[in-house]
Each structure stands twice: as C-alpha cells, then as structure tokens.
Amino acid sequence: MNKQTIIEINNLHKYYQVGDETVKALRGVDLSISKGEFVAVMGTSGSGKSTLLNILGCLDLPTKGDYFLDGENVKTLNRNQLAEIRNKKLGFVFQSYNLLPRTSALENVELPLLYNPLVSNSERREKAEQALIAVGLKDRMKHLSNQMSGGQQQRVAIARSIVNNPVVIFADEATGNLDTRTSFEIMALFQELNDKGMTICFVTHEPDIAKFTKRNVVFRDGFIIKDELIENRNNANHALAQLKEETYSFDN
Amino acid sequence: MRLINLFKIAIAAIRRNKMRSFLTMLGIVIGVAAVIAMLAIGQGSNQSIRETISSMGTNLINVMPASQNRGGVQKGRSSSQTLDVADVTYLKNNSTLISAISPELDGSGQIVYGSNNWPTSIYSGNEEYSFIKKYEVESGRTYTTKEIKNAAKVCLVGQTVIENIFTDDVDPIGKTIRFNNIPFKIIGTLKEKGDNTFGQDQDDMILAPYTTVMKRLFRQTHLRAIVISAKSEEQITETSAEITKLLRMSHKLKDSEDDDFEIRTQEELISNFGSISEMMLVLLGSIAAISLVVGGIGIMNIMYVSVTERTREIGLRMSIGGKGRDILRQFLLEATLLSVLGGIIGVVFGIVTSNVVANLLAWPILITTDSIVLSFLFCTFIGVFFGWYPAKKASALNPIEALRHE
Ligand SMILES: Nc1ncnc2c1ncn2[C@@H]1O[C@H](COP(=O)(O)OP(=O)(O)O)[C@@H](O)[C@H]1O
Numbered sequence: 042m043n044k045q046t047i048i049e050i051n052n053l054h055k056y057y058q059v060g061d062e063t064v065k066a067l068r069g070v071d072l073s074i075s076k077g078e079f080v081a082v083m084g085t086s087g088s089g090k091s092t093l094l095n096i097l098g099c100l101d102l103p104t105k106g107d108y109f110l111d112g113e114n115v116k117t118l119n120r121n122q123l124a125e126i127r128n129k130k131l132g133f134v135f136q137s138y139n140l141l142p143r144t145s146a147l148e149n150v151e152l153p154l155l156y157n158p159l160v161s162n163s164e165r166r167e168k169a170e171q172a173l174i175a176v177g178l179k180d181r182m183k184h185l186s187n188q189m190s191g192g193q194q195q196r197v198a199i200a201r202s203i204v205n206n207p208v209v210i211f212a213d214e215a216t217g218n219l220d221t222r223t224s225f226e227i228m229a230l231f232q233e234l235n236d237k238g239m240t241i242c243f244v245t246h247e248p249d250i251a252k253f254t255k256r257n258v259v260f261r262d263g264f265i266i267k268d269e270l271i272e273n274r275n276n277a278n279h280a281l282a283q284l285k286e287e288t289y290s291f292d293n
Numbered sequence: 294m295r296l297i298n299l300f301k302i303a304i305a306a307i308r309r310n311k312m313r314s315f316l317t318m319l320g321i322v323i324g325v326a327a328v329i330a331m332l333a334i335g336q337g338s339n340q341s342i343r344e345t346i347s348s349m350g351t352n353l354i355n356v357m358p359a360s361q362n363r364g365g366v367q368k369g370r371s372s373s374q375t376l377d378v379a380d381v382t383y384l385k386n387n388s389t390l391i392s393a394i395s396p397e398l399d400g401s402g403q404i405v406y407g408s409n410n411w412p413t414s415i416y417s418g419n420e421e422y423s424f425i426k427k428y429e430v431e432s433g434r435t436y437t438t439k440e441i442k443n444a445a446k447v448c449l450v451g452q453t454v455i456e457n458i459f460t461d462d463v464d465p466i467g468k469t470i471r472f473n474n475i476p477f478k479i480i481g482t483l484k485e486k487g488d489n490t491f492g493q494d495q496d497d498m499i500l501a502p503y504t505t506v507m508k509r510l511f512r513q514t515h516l517r518a519i520v521i522s523a524k525s526e527e528q529i530t531e532t533s534a535e536i537t538k539l540l541r542m543s544h545k546l547k548d549s550e551d552d553d554f555e556i557r558t559q560e561e562l563i564s565n566f567g568s569i570s571e572m573m574l575v576l577l578g579s580i581a582a583i584s585l586v587v588g589g590i591g592i593m594n595i596m597y598v599s600v601t602e603r604t605r606e607i608g609l610r611m612s613i614g615g616k617g618r619d620i621l622r623q624f625l626l627e628a629t630l631l632s633v634l635g636g637i638i639g640v641v642f643g644i645v646t647s648n649v650v651a652n653l654l655a656w657p658i659l660i661t662t663d664s665i666v667l668s669f670l671f672c673t674f675i676g677v678f679f680g681w682y683p684a685k686k687a688s689a690l691n692p693i694e695a696l697r698h699e
C-alpha cells in the first residue's frame with residue numbers, strides 16, 4: 042500500500058537557552074507520519090514530547106533539521122505563513138482545553154474559521170454545527186464553555202480542532218485532566234475520527250491511553266528510543282464497556 | 294481576515310468582559326466629562342465678566358480725579374475735586390475722537406413714596422449719558438436738554454426700585470417720589486439689565502439730570518467722573534491719549550507734574566478682570582488636566598492588565614491561525630470602540646454636569662466645541678494608544694509562550 046506521507050522530519054534538534062545553559066530538548070529526531078495514522082508520542086516527563094509536538098504543529102521552529110508538512114518545507118515560512126498553515130491544515134487539542142470563557146460551544150468552534158477569509162458566515166455556522174455533532178454535542182451547542190464538564194469542554198476543543206478539516210490533529214496530553222472513564226470516552230472519539238480517515242498525533246505519558254492508538258513512538262532525553270506499530274489496538278468503546286462492568290461488580 | 298469577522302471578534306470580546314470594558318469606559322467618561330465641565334465653568338465666568346464690563350458702557354472711557362497724595366497723606370479719590378463741567382465742555386469742543394461725553398455724579402440715598410421707602414443709588418449725566426452707559430428707556434421718556442438746563446426735578450427709575458416702592462397696579466410714570474427729601478417726578482422707567490457678574494443689581498437705581506443732582510441734591514461743583522464714548526472699540530486707546538493731552542493742557546500741568554486725573558477704559562477693565570478669570574481658567578484647566586491624566590492612567594492600567602491577563606487568549610488565537618496583525622487589530626478595535634463610546638458618553642455627561650452646575654449653583658457656564666473636541670480626542674487617543682501598545686507586544690509573542698503564560 043502506497044501511503045501519502047504527511048509529516049516528515051529529518052535530524053530535528055531543538056535547544057533552549059536557559060541562562061548560560063543550553064537545554065537540548067530534541068537531539069536528532071527522524072520521524073515520518075502518513076495519512077490515516079494514529080500515533081502516540083510517549084515518554085517520561087521532560088523527554089521532549091511537547092517540544093516535538095509544538096514544532097510539528099508549527100507553533101515553534103526547530104533549532105536544526107528539516108520539517109516537511111504536507112510537502113511544504115516549514116523552515117522557509119514566515120510567521121504569517123505559519124499562522125495560515127495552522128489555520129487551514131492543522132488542528133490542536135490542549136491539555137487544558139483553552140476554550141474562550143463565557144462563550145458558547147458553537148462560537149468556540151467557529152473561532153478558527155473566523156480567521157479564514159474564504160469561509161462565509163453560513164458556511165462557518167454549518168461547519169461548526171457539524172463538528173459539534175461529530176463530537177456528540179448536538180444538544181449543547183449554545184451552552185457556555187465554563188458551564189460544561191471537563192469531558193464536554195474537551196469535546197468542544199476537539200470539535201474546534203476538526204472544524205477546518207485539517208490534514209492532521211495534534212493533541213498534547215488531551216486526557217491529562219480527565220478521569221479514566223472520560224479519558225476512554227475521548228479516546229473512543231479520537232478512534233472514531235481516525236476510522237473516518239483523520240490523521241492524529243497524540244502525546245501522552247500514560248501507556249493505558251497509548252494502547253488505543255495504532256503506533257507508539259517512545260522518547261527519552263530528546264531521542265526516539267522505540268517506534269512500533271500496535272497490531273491489535275484496544276477498542277476504547279470495549280474498554281469503556283468493561284470499565285462499566287467492573288464498576289458495576291465493584292458496586293455490588 | 295474579513296473586517297466583519299474582526300468586528301465580531303472584538304465585540305464578542307468586549308461583551309465577554311463586561312466589567313473590564315465598563316471600567317475602561319468609566320475612566321474615559323470621567324476624564325472627558327471632567328474636562329468639559331471644568332472648562333465650561335471657567336470659560337463661562339470669563340465670558341460673563343466680559344459681558345458685564347461691556348454692558349457698563351459703549352466703548353467706555355472713564356475719567357476720574359486722581360487720588361491726591363500731598364505731604365504723604367493719601368486723601369482718597371472722592372475728596373479730590375479736579376474735574377468739573379468746564380472740563381467736559383473743553384473736551385467736547387477740542388476733541389476730534391470723542392463720540393459722546395457726559396459728566397457723571399452718583400450717590401446713595403433713601404427713596405420714599407407714600408409709606409414705602411427703599412435705599413438705592415442715584416446716577417446722573419447729560420442727554421448723552423444713557424447712550425454712553427447703555428441705559429435704555431422702557432416706558433415714558435428721558436430728560437430733555439431744557440430739563441438739564443433748568444435742573445428739573447425729574448428722574449427715570451430702575452425695575453428694582455419700581456418693584457419695591459410701587460404695587461403692581463400702579464403706573465410709576467407721573468408719580469412723585471422723594472429722594473433724600475427732594476421730590477422727583479418720574480418721567481420714565483429703565484429697561485431691566487439684571488445682575489452683573491459681581492452680583493450687583495444694575496436695576497436698583499434712579500437716573501436724573503446731572504444739574505439737578507449737582508445743584509439740588511449734593512450742592513457741589515466738581516464731578517465724580519467724566520464718561521466718554523470712543524467712536525469705536527479700536528479707537529479707545531487713541532481717544533484716551535487725546536483726552537490726557539487735552540486735560541493736561543486745560544489743567545495747565547507742567548511736564549514735571551503728574552496727571553491730576555486718571556483714565557480707566559473698558560479695555561483695561563476687561564484685561565484686569567480678564568486676567569483674574571484667566572487665572573481661574575488656568576486653575577480649573579489644571580484640575581481638568583489632572584483628572585485627564587488620572588483618567589488616562591486608569592485607562593492605561595486597565596488596558597495593560599487586560600492584555601497581560603489575556604495573553605493565553607492571544608496564544609490560543611494565534612495557535613488556531615490568528616496572525617499577529619489580526620490580534621493587534623482586534624485589540625485596537627476593542628480599545629477604539631470602548632474609547633469612542635466612552636468619549637461620547639463622557640461628552641454627554643460633561644454637558645449635563647455643566648448644566649446641572651449652572652442651574653443648581655447659578656454659575657455662568659460656556660461649553661465650547663474646542664473643549665469637547667480636545668477632551669474627546671485626548672481621551673480616545675489615550676484609550677486607543679494604551680490598548681494598542683501592550684497588544685503590539687503581545688502579538689509579537691511566540692504562540693507557545695503566550696499559551697503558557699500564567
Ligand atoms: N521554553 C522552554 N525553555 C527552556 N526549556 C524548556 C522549554 N520548554 C521545554 N524545555 C525543556 O525541554 C525539555 C523537554 O520538555 P518537554 O518537551 O516539555 O517535555 P515533555 O513534554 O516530554 O514533558 C525539558 O527539559 C524542559 O525543561
């Protein structure tokens with residue numbers, strides 16, 4: 042099968058200057074991700090996962106090395122071009138949701154499209170509604186973000202990340218603030234999106250969560266130490282059902 | 294980014310932070326309103342003083358005896374007797390610049406009519422006096438040249454006097470009143486002039502021929518003053534120079550001697566009182582400036598804090614594709630909307646406050662376009678600038694740094 046490569050990085054380095062000291066967060070990373078993949082980036086805290094994700098997400102630039110996103114060399118782009126790439130090709134899900142407070146779910150999801158001059162008002166409304174339906178929040182579109190549960194807020198954030206039909210979604214510890222059940226629900230949602238063809242790159246330090254993806258890339262001290270495909274990935278819906286059973290038997 | 298979307302984003306942000314928006318606007322409202330009200334009061338009193346002074350006479354020049362200072366004893370103006378009717382005649386015959394001239398005598402006394410009595414002042418001059426001092430006849434007539442010549446016991450009465458000694462149904466014309474026991478027949482009434490800026494009632498007076506006052510009332514030959522109208526406002530200075538020259542000649546003063554008279558022009562009065570009221574204007578202006586600065590610092594603070602507070606929001610907007618300039622425009626538009634709205638409310642509020650002051654305290658006010666434009670522009674500029682400046686810095690941030698901001 043000839044898969045289309047979406048992300049290609051070669052010998053990527055990222056150094057931070059902290060006072061006199063240089064922190065080498067990434068020290069020569071090679072990675073390529075194809076369309077339709079569901080990758081978990083794993084590793085202990087401080088191993089460089091977020092650093093990598095920020096560079097992949099065009100939020101930060103590498104110190105050294107090349108990054109091709111959807112065939113484009115990111116190094117050659119200026120700030121505005123990077124913003125445009127983020128707006129049209131990428132989706133982000135953060136650990137702390139980062140929704141606008143006192144703003145409806147719908148308006149939060151519409152936000153990326155407001156920055157795209159090619160999208161009309163009616164188109165924007167329709168796309169945002171569809172994204173919210175896709176994440177199972179059909180009935181909560183008008184609810185204010187700060188009046189929703191953590192799981193619901195993260196669903197709104199996921200809807201926001203897919204509203205521009207991106208080539209890839211990046212998620213950094215997207216389940217980090219959620220309990221197990223809600224985490225599984227969110228993973229089920231990601232699996233569903235992935236089944237529909239969405240490419241997802243997912244940072245987590247929890248092996249339990251990584252099991253729901255199709256490929257695990259493990260970091261240590263700024264290097265990839267392991268990169269393996271998961272043959273039989275866990276189905277999050279099954280895990281949820283199992284979790285409910287356990288709770289049920291525990292309750293009895 | 295589309296302009297309409299920019300407005301959507303900015304308005305949504307303003308509505309999302311109602312308290313902050315309110316406080317920002319409040320700073321501007323107070324700044325603008327304070328400046329407008331202060332300047333209205335300052336300029337109002339300034340103008341009212343000017344009006345009072347110009348209501349005193351037509352291009353008025355006052356010639357008074359100089360206060361005498363002989364042997365170190367200050368004898369005061371009233372005791373000097375250097376001006377008399379001959380001076381008036383001399384000036385009238387020799388001056389080329391004078392438009393009207395009259396002797397002036399005044400004094401106070403008690404009016405009695407039937408069982409009513411009232412303390413008031415008497416003013417007197419010749420047939421040109423009313424023109425020079427801007428007195429107008431309301432009903433009846435003014436005294437004639439013949440009456441002046443005969444020192445006729447006739448007078449015109451002011452409105453305050455009428456109110457206090459006559460009942461409503463009585464026509465004062467033709468009645469005889471007594472002023473310091475001298476009977477005067479009322480031949481006319483004077484138009485109301487109102488209070489002047491110094492609170493003096495300009496209608497509490499009667500007007501009579503100077504000859505009557507001189508011969509029958511005070512029995513004196515010297516004048517309290519000579520009042521003169523110049524032909525135009527521009528010629529006041531020139532005319533008073535001519536008067537000085539003529540009077541020195543007729544009084545046969547040597548070059549080494551000082552003038553035995555003193556000339557006060559309307560212009561000098563305006564500039565004397567004008568400088569007092571200008572001082573007040575400067576004082577009020579400084580208070581206004583201080584409130585502007587304080588308001589400005591308030592606006593600056595809120596804008597600055599708000600942008601710092603909203604750095605995460607800025608980070609988010611950039612991470613989903615907002616460009617630096619989109620962020621900057623959003624904050625600029627927010628600040629502009631708030632400042633302009635605050636400025637408009639401030640203008641309305643300032644005008645209302647000024648009028649309340651005018652009504653409650655009976656102070657004269659004058660609201661000028663200048664003060665409105667000045668305060669409005671200054672405050673909106675501060676609002677917009679301090680909305681723009683921190684946003685400029687924030688929009689230059691790396692989205693990741695902005696997102697991490699605590
Ligand atoms: N902005 C920064 N400035 C300085 N050092 C940083 C910065 N961001 C990350 N680091 C350092 O880089 C290393 C990798 O961090 P990170 O990518 O956040 O790890 P992870 O997400 O795997 O926990 C850590 O040692 C961290 O301290």
Ligand SMILES: [Mg+2]
Nearest residue numbers: 087090091092
């Ligand atoms: Mg991290």
